[in-house]
Amino acid sequence: MKDSVKHIAVLVSAGRHPVSGEPRHCHNDSLALALGLNLASKVQVLHAGTPSNPALQDYFALGATQIDVVPNSDDIIESLAAQLTDANLILTGTRAESGEDSGLLPYLLAAKLNVPIVADALEIKANREQLEVLQFLPKGRRRRVLVSLPAVVAVHPSAAEALHFVHARKNLGNINTLHASNTKMQTIIDDSKQADSKQWRAKPARKPIKLIAQTAQTGHERLMAAISNKAKGGTVVNEGNNVEKAQVILRYLREHQLIEF
Amino acid sequence: MTTRINPHRLVQASPADLKHPSNNIKRIVLSTAQIAVEAHPAKWLRTPSKPKSRVLVIAHSDRGALDDHALQTIAAAAILADAETAVLALILGELNDDLSSAAADEVMILPALDFQIFQPDIELASVLAIIELLKPKHIFLPDNLIGDGDLGRRLAALKKLSVATHVLEIDVQHVASAQSGGCVLAQSNLPEVILLAPNAVDAELPFTAKATRIDAPTINHAASPYQAHYQDMGLQTSAAEDIALEDADFIVSAGNGVQNLATLASLASSLNAAVGASRVVVDDGKFPRDKQIGATGKTVTASTYMAIGISGAVQHLQGIKDCRHVIAINKDASAPIVKRANLSVIGDAEAVMQALMIEIEKAKEVVA
Numbered sequence: 001m002k003d004s005v006k007h008i009a010v011l012v013s014a015g016r017h018p019v020s021g022e023p024r025h026c027h028n029d030s031l032a033l034a035l036g037l038n039l040a041s042k043v044q045v046l047h048a049g050t051p052s053n054p055a056l057q058d059y060f061a062l063g064a065t066q067i068d069v070v071p072n073s074d075d076i077i078e079s080l081a082a083q084l085t086d087a088n089l090i091l092t093g094t095r096a097e098s099g100e101d102s103g104l105l106p107y108l109l110a111a112k113l114n115v116p117i118v119a120d121a122l123e124i125k126a127n128r129e130q131l132e133v134l135q136f137l138p139k140g141r142r143r144r145v146l147v148s149l150p151a152v153v154a155v156h157p158s159a160a161e162a163l164h165f166v167h168a169r170k171n172l173g174n175i176n177t178l179h180a181s182n183t184k185m186q187t188i189i190d191d192s193k194q195a196d197s198k199q200w201r202a203k204p205a206r207k208p209i210k211l212i213a214q215t216a217q218t219g220h221e222r223l224m225a226a227i228s229n230k231a232k233g234g235t236v237v238n239e240g241n242n243v244e245k246a247q248v249i250l251r252y253l254r255e256h257q258l259i260e261f
Numbered sequence: 262m263t264t265r266i267n268p269h270r271l272v273q274a275s276p277a278d279l280k281h282p283s284n285n286i287k288r289i290v291l292s293t294a295q296i297a298v299e300a301h302p303a304k305w306l307r308t309p310s311k312p313k314s315r316v317l318v319i320a321h322s323d324r325g326a327l328d329d330h331a332l333q334t335i336a337a338a339a340i341l342a343d344a345e346t347a348v349l350a351l352i353l354g355e356l357n358d359d360l361s362s363a364a365a366d367e368v369m370i371l372p373a374l375d376f377q378i379f380q381p382d383i384e385l386a387s388v389l390a391i392i393e394l395l396k397p398k399h400i401f402l403p404d405n406l407i408g409d410g411d412l413g414r415r416l417a418a419l420k421k422l423s424v425a426t427h428v429l430e431i432d433v434q435h436v437a438s439a440q441s442g443g444c445v446l447a448q449s450n451l452p453e454v455i456l457l458a459p460n461a462v463d464a465e466l467p468f469t470a471k472a473t474r475i476d477a478p479t480i481n482h483a484a485s486p487y488q489a490h491y492q493d494m495g496l497q498t499s500a501a502e503d504i505a506l507e508d509a510d511f512i513v514s515a516g517n518g519v520q521n522l523a524t525l526a527s528l529a530s531s532l533n534a535a536v537g538a539s540r541v542v543v544d545d546g547k548f549p550r551d552k553q554i555g556a557t558g559k560t561v562t563a564s565t566y567m568a569i570g571i572s573g574a575v576q577h578l579q580g581i582k583d584c585r586h587v588i589a590i591n592k593d594a595s596a597p598i599v600k601r602a603n604l605s606v607i608g609d610a611e612a613v614m615q616a617l618m619i620e621i622e623k624a625k626e627v628v629a
Contacts, residue, residue: 016442097442102426103410107418116490119411120499132494134377138406139564140504144494145379151490200440208430208437208461210444213340215467234603238594243605246616249588250624252604256586257324258511258565259532261621261628 004126005149008043009084011065011092011109013099014055014171025058028093032155036091037063039126043091044068046083048076051061051177060173061165068176077105080111083178089131094119100200106154118147119190180261304516305340307468312347318365319388321376322354323564327472328585330403330459332363336460338401339364339457339470341433346398348470351391353384353408361472363464369477376407379493385415386409387480394478396624404428404456406408409624413456421451430460501535506552511537512563513585514554517541518570519591525569530619537561539571555580570610571599585621 010033015026036043042065047056058069070079084090090113095103123134124144135143136156147153178200199217217225237248253259262405287491292481320331320336329337338348350365353374360368361513369391374384392400417424425432430437436455440447502510511534518544529536535575538548544612555559556576565585570591571577578601581587589602606613 007403016444018442021444081346101426101441101448102438102440104414104418104424104426107414111415111418117415118491119414123579130492136406137376137496138508140499140501140508141510142497142499143377143379143496146492146494148490161366172418200449202440203437204345205439205444205446209432210461210463211337211340211431212463213336213466213468233600234605236594236605236607237598238607242608242612242616243620245608246612246620249590249606249613249617250620252586252588253565256326258586261625 002038003040004128005039005062005131006125008040008089009087009089010043010045010064010090011080012045012056012059012103013046013093013096014049014053014062015097015252016055016214018097023053023055025055025062025096026093027098028095028157030059030062030093031157031159031161032091032093032153033059033062033064034161034163035121035155035159036089037126038161039089039124044087046070046080047053048072048080049054057170057173058165059248063165063166063169064164066174066176068178070093070178071236077108077112080109084109084113085133088150089114090150092152092154094154094156106152107246110152113150115150115152116147117152117154121153121156122156122159124153156246180185187243262304266483267449270424274368284501304467304469306366306371306470307342308471309345309347312366313345315347315349315367315395315397315401316342316401317349317351317392317395318401319351319353319409319412320403321374321539322352322381322403322526323376323407325355327352327358327363328403328564329583330457330463331409333460333462334401334403334457334465335360335363335365336464336466337431337457338399339366339466339468339495340462341399341431341451349395349397349475350472351388353410353412355625359472361469362466364468364470364500365465365472366470367473367475371477377496379491381408381411381415381491384412385419387477388416388481389420392477393557398453399451400454402454402456410456413454417454420455423455424456425449425452426456426610427458428455429458431457436584496621501529501533506535506536506537506554506559506561509561509563511535511567512537512554512561513563513567513569513570514538514571515542515548516571518572520611522547524611524614524618528618528621531618532567534565534567535563537576540574569614570600571598572596 012029013026015024019023045064045067047067048070049072055065073079092106093100106117118133121133122136125132129149131147131149133145133147135145137143194245237245286499316338320327331405335350342348347366349367350360352370354376355372356370371387378423402409406409425438426438427438429434429439435448437446437448513529513534514537516539519525537551537554540553543553544547552578556579560580562583566581566587568589573596587602589598589605590610594607
C-alpha cells in the first residue's frame with residue numbers, strides 16, 4: 001500500500017552527538033524519515049533553522065533528496081504551519097536533541113493546523129483515509145490506534161526501524177531555502193503570555209537540586225531520628241506451612257491487582 | 262529562662278521505647294521520658310481550612326494505584342503550595358488508595374478515563390471543564406508515557422498556556438529543565454503547566470492532608486468534536502520473554518537459594534513474568550549476563566519483583582530501587598532483602614514455589 005498517503009511531510013531538526021557534541025542527524029527525526037519513506041517514495045523534508053547547518057547533510061545520507069529550510073523567525077510554529085497546510089501526514093520525532101527539546105512542537109503544530117496528533121508511534125500503516133499507529137506504552141505494552149488524516153504523528157525513539165546511512169548520498173541532496181515571501185513571517189508577538197513562557201535562561205548543565213520538604217526539627221529530634229531504627233520492611237510471614245505461605249503471596253498479588261486471576 | 266538538666270540523672274530507656282519494639286534504640290540516650298516521646302512527632306495536617314486558591318495535579322492511575330512518579334508530583338504541589346492554597350488531585354482512572362499521606366487536600370476521580378483507553382480529546386474536554394470550574398493557579402502533571410505527558414502538552418498547546426516540560430528542578434520561584442540535548446539546564450519562572458520528570462522531588466513529606474473526595478462535575482463528552490478522529494484498536498501485551506528486562510512489569514528473579522531453575526521458569530511462565538537473576542547466579546553461568554539485575558547489571562522498574570532465594574546485597578537492591586512491590590521468598594529472616602520487601606515469606610524456596618504454582622493453577626481454574 002505504498003503511496004496511499006498523498007503528501008507526507010517529515011520535520012527534521014539538527015542533532016548533536018551525545019559524546020562529542022558534533023552536529024549530526026537527530027536519531028528520533030531520522031526514524032520519522034525512515035517511517036515516512038516506507039509509506040511513500042517521495043516525502044517533503046522540512047527543517048526550521050539555518051540552511052548551512054552541516055547536520056542536514058546526514059538526512060541526505062539517510063534517504064532525503066531535498067530539504068526545504070524555513071528560516072528562523074519569531075514564531076517557528078507559524079512559519080512551519082504555513083508550509084504544511086496541504087500536508088496529509090506530518091511526521092516528526094518526539095523530542096529534539098537541540099534547542100528547547102521540550103517535545104511540544106508536534107502538539108503546537110497540531111493545535112495550529114487543527115488536526116489530530118498521535119505521539120510515541122512505533123509503526124505506522126496507511127489505509128486510505130486512516131492511519132494505523134502502533135503506540136508505545138511502558139512495561140512492554142503497545143496500543144493500536146486508528147487516526148484520521150490529515151494528522152501529526154510523533155515517532156518514539158525506540159521505533160524498530162533500520163536506518164540506512166549511505167555516505168555517498170551525503171552530497172547529492174539539494175537544500176532549498178524558502179524565502180520570507182514564502183513563509184508567513186510573524187514578527188509581532190501579540191500574546192504576552194506565550195512570550196513569557198519562552199523566556200528560558202540558559203545555564204550550563206549541573207546536577208539538578210531535588211525538591212525536599214522542609215522539616216522543622218530541633219537538634220534533639222534530628223539526633224533521635226539518626227540513632228533510632230525506623231520501622232523498615234513490610235510483612236514477614238514466618239508461620240504456617242508452604243501452602244499457607246503460597247496463599248499469602250497470592251492474596252498479596254490479588255489485593256494489589258498485580259495478577260488478573 | 263533555660264531549665265538546667267541534672268547531669269547526675271539516671272540513664273534510662275524511655276517508656277515509649279519499651280512499649281514499641283520497632284523503636285529499636287541502638288544507643289543509650291541521656292534523656293528524660295518526655296523528650297523521647299517527642300522524638301517521633303505525628304505528622305501535621307497541611308490542609309487549609311478556607312483555601313483561597315487551588316493548584317491542580319492531574320495523574321493517571323494504574324490498576325487503582327498511583328505510581329511513585331505521580332505521588333512525587335502531588336508532593337511537589339503540596340510543598341510549593343502556601344497556607345491558603347489547596348492541592349486538588351484529579352485522578353484519571355480508578356483509585357483504591359487513600360491520598361492523605363501523599364498530601365492531596367482534595368481528590369477528584371474520573372474512573373472512566375483509564376490510561377489503557379486512548380481517548381485524548383475526552384480527557385482534554387473533561388480536564389478543561391474542571392479547570393474552567395476551579396481556576397487553578399498551576400497545573401502539575403508527571404511527564405510520563407501513560408498519558409499524562411501527552412495530556413499536559415495537548416492542554417498547553419490548545420489553551421496557549423505557558424508550560425515547562427521534563428522539569429528536573431523546581432522550587433517556589435523557578436523551574437529548570439535540560440535543553441539542547443542535556444548540555445544546558447535552562448531556568449524559567451514557574452509556568453502554568455508543569456510537567457515533572459521522575460525523581461525531581463522527594464515524596465517523603467512531614468505533613469499529611471485530608472484527601473477529601475469531591476464529586477466530579479458532570480461533563481458532556483458528546484460536546485467534544487475531536488474524538489471522532491481517534492479510534493482505539495486495543496492494547497497489546499507482549500509475552501514476558503519478549504520484553505526487555507528494564508521494560509518488564511513483573512519479574513521473577515533467581516538467587517543463590519534457588520536449587521531448581523526449572524521450577525522457577527515454570528513459575529515465571531504461569532505468572533507471565535520475565536526472569537531475572539542475581540550476580541552470583543549469573544557468575545555461575547546459569548543465566549546469561551543480560552539477565553543480571555543490580556548495580557553491575559540492569560536497573561529494573563517492574564511494579565512487581567519477586568526475589569526468590571536472593572539475600573539482597575546493596576548492589577542488588579540498587580537495581581530494584583524503583584520496583585513498587587517486592588516479594589521475597591527466603592530461608593533467612595535476617596537477610597537484607599526482608600527489610601526492603603513489602604512481603605517476605607520465610608521458608609524453603611523450592612517448596613514455596615511448588616505450592617505457589619499449585620495455588621495459581623487453582624486460582625486460574627476458578628476464573629476460567
